[in-house]
Amino acid sequence: MIASPEDTPKAPEPEKRDFLKLILGGGIIAWLASVLYPILSYLKPPVQSEVEVQSVKAGKISAFEKDSGTIVRFGNKPVILIRTANGNFRAFSAVCTHLACTVQYRKDMGVIWCACHNGKYDLNGRNISGPPPRPLDEYRVIVQGEEVVISKKS
């Protein structure tokens, strides 16, 4: 049987088609969002509560030679404790302000040095040479009897 023109399904009205397109497009976007949102959220690492460390005991005075530097664990951050040639203690964040490498004390140069990009800081933590843009954050050092204690500067 030959289908008469009346039998063939008519194309939907333009407005009706636009509406359907909108529903379909919107549906796809909503579906994508509902899939992507949990994935992206999953990839964002959860913030883990850490005990805020205010001070740490670095050790006995005798453990630190004059004219030397030691990396001390301050919570989960490294701190460099320096005992100068005349026996004074100083402490700074050991994270280079340039690109976050861990610095070290260079006895031969008398500076705090970063091996990654040759950044240098003086013994007050000031950036004196190389790429570091800022001084190192300073920590307070208190000597309680025989014990060297490092604490955050308020």
Next chain:
Amino acid sequence: MKTSLKKIYTWINSRVELDDLVQFMGKKYVPINRHSVWYYFGGVSLFLFIIQVVTGILLLMYYKGSDSLAFESIQFIMSKVQFGWLIRSIHSWAANLFILAIFVHMFSVFFTKAYRAPREMTWLTGMVMLLLAFGFGFSGYLLPWNELAFFATRVGTDIAGILPVIGKPMLTFLRAGEDVTGATLSRFFGIHVAILPGIFIVFLSIHLLLVQRQGMSEPLDGHHDTERKVMPFFPNFLLRDLLLWLIVLNVLAILAVFFPWELGKKADAFASAPAGIKPEWYFLFMYQTLKYLPAHILSMDGEVLGVLLFGAAGALWTLVPFWDKKSSRGERNRFINYLGLFVVLFIIVLTIIGWLA
């Protein structure tokens, strides 16, 4: 034997029409010209990628992706597992040769302007794979969890972190937190062995499909008056390809046996960065350039400007088929040669300075 093979062929052929494919392969020709030698480097890159997949899967059998076990598991692979030292050394060496091969491949395509229309998509997919190869190198470098890797990752992710707007979220995403920790290692492990290979395979398939579909590009300065010389791909070119692959495999074996890849010292988040620390050679030219930039340029961090400039240069390089209209029209474009030469010299000179510094 032959008849049973024939039977299998007929069985498959009657279902998927293999004849068409065989006919296509038989008609495939590779042009012979004075630049033909460069045609082999794509194949060499592919071969090295296959080596990486095979040795990578083998390493997976023993590697443990956690900060307390990673270093020890590689020590175990290298000292206890039979031929473990060989597999690990080949994986490290092949990674470097892979980058080298794709560099040669890319520059040869650039200088012969093989990127020009109609092969823009082949060039683009190739550039994406170069970027992915850097990603492979960067993520794989951390997996042994040694001192060098630890600081390289700290610096590398920190550089990502200084980018405006997207920097901070990207840093947190890459490190899986604020600092480089065991969480970063787990993440890099997943990226290195699952995410990157998955994406790479997609681009590699498109790249190879395009090469098959369009055939090899011929240099612009070919003498069109004389008769065009070609070589059948099967078996002439393929056998030459395979011979070269064999040579590369031998070179790899020699390197792996006589210059075994070191493992170094285990990473310690509370140790200073060791003196003489450097990134891998393929990042050296960027590292060295960043070193020359002053801390501040026009109220901007020198580093930020450097990274943005490298990004812009990379984008221009990637888009060359679209702005080099001359080559696409079949005209000579000397500017491209000078630009390529400048880039090659820049990379070589700064890599050497970085190496010696």
